[in-house]
Amino acid sequence: xxxxxxxxxxxxxxxxxxxxxxxxxxxxxxxxxxxxxxxxxxxxxxxxxxxxxxxxxxxxxxxxxxxxxxxxxxxxxxxxxxxxxxxxxxxxxxxxxxxxxxxxxxxxxxxxxxxxxxxxxxxxxxxxxxxxxxxxxxxxxxxxxxxxxxxxxxxxxxxxxxxxxxxxxxxxxxxxxxxxxxxxxxxxxxxxxx
Numbered sequence: 001x002x003x004x005x006x007x008x009x010x011x012x013x014x015x016x017x018x019x020x021x022x023x024x025x026x027x028x029x030x031x032x033x034x035x036x037x038x039x040x041x042x043x044x045x046x047x048x049x050x051x052x053x054x055x056x057x058x059x060x061x062x063x064x065x066x067x068x069x070x071x072x073x074x075x076x077x078x079x080x081x082x083x084x085x086x087x088x089x090x091x092x093x094x095x096x097x098x099x100x101x102x103x104x105x106x107x108x109x110x111x112x113x114x115x116x117x118x119x120x121x122x123x124x125x126x127x128x129x130x131x132x133x134x135x136x137x138x139x140x141x142x143x144x145x146x147x148x149x150x151x152x153x154x155x156x157x158x159x160x161x162x163x164x165x166x167x168x169x170x171x172x173x174x175x176x177x178x179x180x181x182x183x184x185x186x187x188x189x190x191x192x193x194x
Contacts, residue, residue, distance in 0.1 A: 017134030020125035021149035025138060027122050028147040038122045042138060044081045045126060048074065049135050088123070142166060 028039065051074050055061040064070050129135040137150045143162035148155075157163040167173055 017129050017132040017137060018149060018151075020128040020132075021134060021138050024122055024125040024129070025147040025149050038126065041081070041084060041123070042126055042135070044077050044084075045130055046135055046138070048078050048081055049130065049133075053133070053136075085127075 024038075024042075028042075051070060052061070055064055061070075065075075126135070129138065137153075138147065139150050139156070140147055141158040141162050142156050143166045144158065146158050148158035157166060168177075
């Protein structure tokens with residue numbers, strides 16, 4: 001009888017792509033100056049993947065193109081993304097230092113334009129996220145603009161404090177807060193406090 005795999009082999013909380021997503025986000029937030037190339041590649045991949053996932057087949061995608069439902073830059077972004085990925089050449093080598101994802105074999109990335117050995121881990125994360133279909137979970141927080149890996153499809157903020165700060169700016173919240181403070185003021189003034 002086959003043995004059931006241990007719990008440590010299963011993904012934490014069942015979120016596919018979490019490990020490469022969080023590694024990529026950590027790197028993007030830690031090195032803002034050197035992350036421009038990876039950030040541009042990520043944004044192109046997200047743009048292409050967003051429109052690909054809206055249609056179930058290539059036929060539906062072509063029908064949408066003919067009807068003008070696809071944005072003008074979709075095919076250009078698709079071609080640029082493929083051209084960029086086609087230029088990469090990976091060469092494995094054994095590294096004595098453990099990488100953030102725990103692998104001892106690292107891959108140096110070499111292109112004709114420049115040597116980008118440091119970016120190979122991050123680019124591999126982008127490719128893994130594309131393959132797993134979770135590239136759209138890497139997002140920027142709407143409040144603090146830091147990168148984060150969304151655990152839920154509706155998540156727009158990296159943490160609760162950013163979500164509350166953002167909602168505190170809305171007119172609905174401000175009106176509710178003004179009403180509460182007026183009522184509290186009159187309660188305190190008349191000493192009808194519980």
